[in-house]
Amino acid sequence: MCPILEARSMNKKVILAEDNELHILKDVNLDIENGEFVSVMGPSGSGKSTLLYNASGMDRISSGSVRFKNQEIGTMKEEDLAKLRLKHMGFIFQDINLLKNLSVIDNVMFPALIEKGTDKEAVHQKAKKLLEITGIEKLADNQITQASGGQLQRVGICRALINDPDIIFGDEPTGALDSKSTEEIMSLLSDINKKGTTIMLVTHDAKVAAKTERVLFMVDGNIVAQKKMQKHDAEHDDIKEREESIMKWLVENGF
Ligand SMILES: Nc1ncnc2c1ncn2[C@@H]1O[C@H](COP(=O)(O)OP(=O)(O)OP(=O)(O)O)[C@@H](O)[C@H]1O
């Protein structure tokens, strides 16, 4: 396997006041292999979201290097970086920013229509297919405001997938969902990962981390431990056992 994402000595500092600087990421190294399913856990304020945003080029590191598919993105021009994100990355958040004045299917199609000269009909067909896969095809022409939390999260996943990304970044994508919807979204993400898409998720939920194959533990701006597992196999694995072993590992590491 080869890394899709390789970050070295990532530092993120923000200036709060003239003589008050906050050092959020402290010399973080991160390697994500192509096809991996990785989760990031850690106390609130430890820098998980900051790690995700800086590793994905949504935000800029203060120093260090971030290589995505062998290209340095830490210093890439904003315009090129925006194109690269659009083409190769998908994002899912807890509060998904869907466009309220567009229908469900138009929201899903949106990232694919930004590039000029796109075949709109082909995009429409693909969006329909994604809505089918995620089980919300009936909502295609509904307004976004009519969808439930779990349905909105599915729309967000479809939108993240419309450009066939190499990697999906998720910041607590199931954070606002009940346990049933969480399970459904996670098995959807597992399927997507098994088809080859790399996934990196921030989560507070050991049940969610149990569906991934490597858990990173962050404390105070650093990755202080990691737990490697096998890819989750829904048919043969005891998910409860995986969850418990993650909980135990977190406690051992001082969470
Ligand atoms: N743009 C910013 N300006 C000032 N402080 C920031 C900024 N971004 C993050 N922080 C601070 O950096 C620290 C890490 O924030 P971050 O959001 O990455 O934590 P987190 O691990 O994702 O927390 P949570 O689990 O609560 O989402 C926090 O103390 C936060 O207040």
Ligand SMILES: [Mg+2]
């Ligand atoms: Mg966060």
